[in-house]
Amino acid sequence: MLSDALLEQLTTTPLFAVALTLTAYLIGMAIFRRLKQPTWLPAVLIAALLLAVFLLISGLHYTTYQQGAAWLSVLLGPATVALGMPLYQQFPRIRELWRPLVVCLPVSASLAVVYAVGIAWLMGLPDTVLASLAAKSVTAPIAIGITQQLGGSIPLLMGGLLITGVVAIAVVSLAAKWMKISDERLIGFALGLNGHAIGTVRAFEISPTAGAFASLGMSLTGIFTALLLPLAWHFIG
Amino acid sequence: MTALGGFLWLVSFWLIGEVIVYLTAIPVSSGVLGMLLLSITLALRGGVPDTLAAAAQPLIALLAMLIMPGVVGVFFVAGELGGQWVAIIVSLMLGTLLSVLTTLWLMRHLMRGQNVK
Numbered sequence: 001m002l003s004d005a006l007l008e009q010l011t012t013t014p015l016f017a018v019a020l021t022l023t024a025y026l027i028g029m030a031i032f033r034r035l036k037q038p039t040w041l042p043a044v045l046i047a048a049l050l051l052a053v054f055l056l057i058s059g060l061h062y063t064t065y066q067q068g069a070a071w072l073s074v075l076l077g078p079a080t081v082a083l084g085m086p087l088y089q090q091f092p093r094i095r096e097l098w099r100p101l102v103v104c105l106p107v108s109a110s111l112a113v114v115y116a117v118g119i120a121w122l123m124g125l126p127d128t129v130l131a132s133l134a135a136k137s138v139t140a141p142i143a144i145g146i147t148q149q150l151g152g153s154i155p156l157l158m159g160g161l162l163i164t165g166v167v168a169i170a171v172v173s174l175a176a177k178w179m180k181i182s183d184e185r186l187i188g189f190a191l192g193l194n195g196h197a198i199g200t201v202r203a204f205e206i207s208p209t210a211g212a213f214a215s216l217g218m219s220l221t222g223i224f225t226a227l228l229l230p231l232a233w234h235f236i237g
Numbered sequence: 238m239t240a241l242g243g244f245l246w247l248v249s250f251w252l253i254g255e256v257i258v259y260l261t262a263i264p265v266s267s268g269v270l271g272m273l274l275l276s277i278t279l280a281l282r283g284g285v286p287d288t289l290a291a292a293a294q295p296l297i298a299l300l301a302m303l304i305m306p307g308v309v310g311v312f313f314v315a316g317e318l319g320g321q322w323v324a325i326i327v328s329l330m331l332g333t334l335l336s337v338l339t340t341l342w343l344m345r346h347l348m349r350g351q352n353v354k
Contacts, residue, residue: 084275116332
C-alpha cells in the first residue's frame with residue numbers, strides 16, 4: 001500500500017517502528033478493555049495481530065520492522081530485572097509457602113515438557129519439531145538458548161511460546177473457577193510456571209501478589225528447565 | 238528525574254547478569270539472573286529505594302508491549318510448517334491444559350492446611 005520510497009524514508013530511523021508498536025499496543029489495550037478483558041484473548045495478542053495485518057497491507061517487511069522495534073524490545077532486559085522488586089516485596093508470603101513451592105516446581109516444570117513433547121511424539125511429529133516445542137513454557141530469552149542446544153527451530157519455538165502463553169491464561173482462569181480456587185498466590189504461580197511472560201503479564205492484571213508469584217514461577221521454571229532439559233534430552237534422545 | 242537513577246539500577250543488574258553468564262557459561266538469561274540478584278540485594282538492604290520503584294513500576298506495566306514485537310514474528314512463520322501445524326497446535330494446547338491442571342491440583346494438595354482460599 002505504501003510506496004517503497006516512502007517506506008524507505010520512514011524506516012531510516014527506528015521511530016516509525018516505535019510509533020507502530022505504541023499505536024498497536026494502545027489500540028489493542030482499548031479493544032481488550034472494550035471486550036471486558038477476555039482471558040482467551042490477551043491484549044498482547046490483539047496488538048500483535050493488528051500489527052501483523054498492518055505489515056501485510058503496507059508491505060513493510062517484518063525484519064525491517066523488527067530492527068526498528070529492537071529499540072523497544074531491548075527494554076525487556078531491564079523490565080525482567082524489575083520483576084525482582086515485586087518478588088522481594090512478596091518474600092514473606094513466598095517464605096510461608098516455600099515447602100509446597102519447592103516440591104511443586106520441579107514436578108510441574110518437568111511435566112510441562114513431558115506432556116507436550118509426549119503428545120507431539122505420539123502424533124508422529126519429527127525430532128526437530130519435538131526439540132522446538134520442549135521449552136514452550138520457558139520465558140523467551142532462556143527458551144531460545146535451550147532450543148538452540150536441543151537443535152530445534154527458533155521461529156517454531158516462538159509460535160509455541162505464544163500458543164502456550166495464551167492457552168495457559170485461559171485454562172488457569174477456567175480451571176481455577178472449576179476447582180473453586182481463588183488464592184492469588186496459587187493462581188499467580190500456575191500462570192508464571194506454565195505461561196511464562198504472557199502468564200506473568202496476566203497475573204499482574206489480577207494483583208501484585210499474583211504477579212510476584214508468577215515472576216517466581218516464571219524465573220524458577222526457566223532456571224530449572226535450562227539446567228536439566230538439555231541433560232535429560234541428551235540421555236533420552 | 239528520580240526514575241533515571243532507578244533505571245540505572247535495573248540496567249546495571251542486567252549487565253551484572255551478562256557478566257555472570259559470560260564467566261560461568263550457565264544457560265540462564267541475564268534478565269532472570271538480574272531479577273534474582275535484585276530481589277536478594279533488596280532483601281539484604283531491607284527496602285525498595287524510591288528511585289527504583291519509580292523506574293520498575295512503569296516498566297513492569299509495559300511488559301506486554303515489550304514482548305509484542307517478538308509475538309508479531311510468529312504470524313510470519315506459519316507457512317514453513319507444512320501439514321504439521323494441526324498436530325503441533327494440538328500437542329501445545331493439550332500439553333498446556335494438562336500441565337496447568339497438574340500445577341493447580343498439586344499446589345492445592347501441597348498447600349493443604351496453609352489456609353488456601
